[in-house]
Amino acid sequence: MLRSRPLTALAALAALAFAVTGCTDDAGSGDTQGQGGRSVVQPGKPGEKSRTLSPGEAAKEGHDDTPNSADYAYVQMMITHHEQALVMTELAAEHASAAKVGKLASRIAAAQGPEIRAMKGWLEQNDGLQRHDGHAHSSMPGMATPAQLDELRKARGAAFDKLFLTLMIAHHEGAVAMATDVLGKGNNVAVEQMAGDVAAQQTSEIARMRGLL
Numbered sequence: 001m002l003r004s005r006p007l008t009a010l011a012a013l014a015a016l017a018f019a020v021t022g023c024t025d026d027a028g029s030g031d032t033q034g035q036g037g038r039s040v041v042q043p044g045k046p047g048e049k050s051r052t053l054s055p056g057e058a059a060k061e062g063h064d065d066t067p068n069s070a071d072y073a074y075v076q077m078m079i080t081h082h083e084q085a086l087v088m089t090e091l092a093a094e095h096a097s098a099a100k101v102g103k104l105a106s107r108i109a110a111a112q113g114p115e116i117r118a119m120k121g122w123l124e125q126n127d128g129l130q131r132h133d134g135h136a137h138s139s140m141p142g143m144a145t146p147a148q149l150d151e152l153r154k155a156r157g158a159a160f161d162k163l164f165l166t167l168m169i170a171h172h173e174g175a176v177a178m179a180t181d182v183l184g185k186g187n188n189v190a191v192e193q194m195a196g197d198v199a200a201q202q203t204s205e206i207a208r209m210r211g212l213l
Contacts, residue, residue, distance in 0.1 A: 086116075101161045122190055140178070
């Protein structure tokens with residue numbers, strides 16, 4: 001029993017020395033790995049190679065969500081896109097014959113009104129009100145033409161319901177396409193969140209509208 005104590009102490013000292021050496025080697029293996037001795041691999045975009053960054057570099061890049069041209073274009077166009085949807089839902093409030101169509105139109109209006117205000121607020125906060133490029137309706141997928149809107153204004157009864165659903169399905173599909181596009185090309189986190197909400201909600205509404213046709 002007396003002989004085992006020195007051996008136990010030596011073993012503990014050896015283990016402690018190994019642990020200290022291991023930590024020192026890991027933390028001091030070179031400045032290229034930065035604090036903590038760990039590098040960060042950042043996956044590249046499609047067709048691009050991955051990059052190895054220090055923790056400091058990764059932190060800087062991870063927090064840079066400066067809006068780019070895709071973010072501004074999306075928000076500006078989606079405001080106009082939503083505004084046309086509100087025109088169509090107002091007509092549904094007056095002329096829809098099926099209660100389910102009227103309720104669906106009300107839900108669409110209730111969602112898109114606040115979204116318009118949020119997007120206008122984002123533009124104001126990011127100096128985007130002066131960047132409007134006057135996007136034409138034809139450049140936005142899913143937009144109803146003036147002739148189609150006139151037809152919708154004149155329709156009544158079941159004919160109105162069918163035309164409203166047909167136009168709104170196309171309108172929503174265009175919005176989802178725009179949202180998907182900016183999710184791949186944009187850089188701002190707030191825009192990404194708005195676009196994700198649009199894509200999820202309008203995809204769900206498309207399914208409901210198809211079930212009403």
